[in-house]
Amino acid sequence: DAKTTQPTSMDCAEGRAANLPCNHSTISGNEYVYWYRQIHSQGPQYIIHGLKNNETNEMASLIITEDRKSSTLILPHATLRDTAVYYCIVRVADSNYQLIWGAGTKLIIKP
Amino acid sequence: GAVVSQHPSWVICKSGTSVKIECRSLDFQATTMFWYRQFPKQSLMLMATSNEGSKATYEQGVEKDKFLINHASLTLSTLTVTSAHPEDSSFYICSAVTGSSQPQHFGDGTRLSIL
Numbered sequence: 001d002a003k004t005t006q007p008t009s010m011d012c013a014e015g016r017a018a019n020l021p022c023n024h025s026t027i028s029g030n031e032y033v034y035w036y037r038q039i040h041s042q043g044p045q046y047i048i049h050g051l052k053n054n055e056t057n058e059m060a061s062l063i064i065t066e067d068r069k070s071s072t073l074i075l076p077h078a079t080l081r082d083t084a085v086y087y088c089i090v091r092v093a094d095s096n097y098q099l100i101w102g103a104g105t106k107l108i109i110k111p
Numbered sequence: 112g113a114v115v116s117q118h119p120s121w122v123i124c125k126s127g128t129s130v131k132i133e134c135r136s137l138d139f140q141a142t143t144m145f146w147y148r149q150f151p152k153q154s155l156m157l158m159a160t161s162n163e164g165s166k167a168t169y170e171q172g173v174e175k176d177k178f179l180i181n182h183a184s185l186t187l188s189t190l191t192v193t194s195a196h197p198e199d200s201s202f203y204i205c206s207a208v209t210g211s212s213q214p215q216h217f218g219d220g221t222r223l224s225i226l
Contacts, residue, residue, distance in 0.1 A: 034214060043117070043204045043217035044155065087154075098145075099215060101154040 004088045009106040018075040020105050022088030025069040031092050033064060034099070035073045037084040037107075044087070047073065078109045114138050115207050117218025125226055126197060132190045132221045134205030140185035141207035145215065146178070149202040161188050195225045 005023040012018040024033065034049040048055055048062045050071075055062045061074040075082055087104040114137040122130055134144060143162050147155040159180050161167040167180035177199075179191040188207075192199055202222050206215040 036214075036217075041202075041220070041222070043115075043206075043220045046113075046214040046216055049214055098157060098160065099155075101156075103154060 004090055004102055006086075006088055006102065006105045008103065009108070011108050011110055012075075012078050014080060014109050014111050015077055018078040018082065018107060018109070020073040020075075020086050020088075020107060021070065022073070023070045024088070024090045027068050027090050028092070029068075031090045033062065033068075033071050034089045034091065035060070035062065036087045036089065036099075037082075038087070038104070039081075039084040047086075078107075080109050080111065083107060083109045113209075113216040115205065115216045115218040117205055117221055119221060120219065121222040121224070123224045123226065124195065127194055130192045130195055130223060132192075132203055132205070132223075134188045134190070134207070134218055136186045136207040136216075139207075139209055141188075142185070142210060143208050144182060144188040145206045145208075146180060146188075146190050147204045147206070149204060149220075155204060158190075192223065195223070197225045199223065200225045 032049050032051050035047040036044040038044045048057055048060050050062045050064055064071045085104040085106050089099050116135045116137050118133045145160055146158045148158050149155050157170050158173045159167045159169045161180050161182040163182050163185050169175045177193055182188040200223055202220050204220040206217040208215045
């Protein structure tokens with residue numbers, strides 16, 4: 001599975017959009033981009049995933065560049081409860097479901 | 112949907128005892144379940160992959176005789192930490208998945224403290 005690179009930490013003001021970047025320059029054509037977050041002392045929470053097209057759900061939007069070498073997770077109106085570590089993971093959607101967890105981005109939402 | 116329940120949330124026990132952690136998929140059938148361990152300020156580390164009705168596949172360095180995994184049904188997997196010692200103290204997290212390309216859904220974790 002391709003490796004991802006994320007900033008170590010980011011701040012965002014409450015109510016503003018939080019944009020979290022992820023570089024995955026070695027991504028293969030059959031690898032999906034997954035985003036999870038982990039709030040302190042809880043299990044990870046699935047946010048969104050995509051292959052080529054931009055995706056949106058009730059939690060966030062995922063923007064994938066045309067060359068698929070990077071993506072951005074957008075939380076449209078960040079709240080204090082969005083403070084968490086956000087993980088960008090790429091993996092092939094086959095019988096091997098393993099997720100390789102990097103260090104993620106520590107997102108701090110400030111009032 | 113896609114709720115995974117993990118029990119207990121936290122446990123404190125004496126060194127040498129065995130501890131069982133349950134992981135249940137409440138509203139879906141999980142073809143595969145995973146067990147992770149997370150030490151403070153570190154990322155999740157996969158311990159083993161479990162498919163219903165078959166033996167678990169353990170990651171390198173994880174002792175299968177110490178961390179017993181049973182996946183008896185499509186909605187339940189258990190992890191038993193046998194003869195636990197203080198170095199086994201950690202945050203244990205399970206996840207479940209329904210099929211390829213589908214995301215893993217995680218339980219809320221079990222904080223294990225061995226005295």
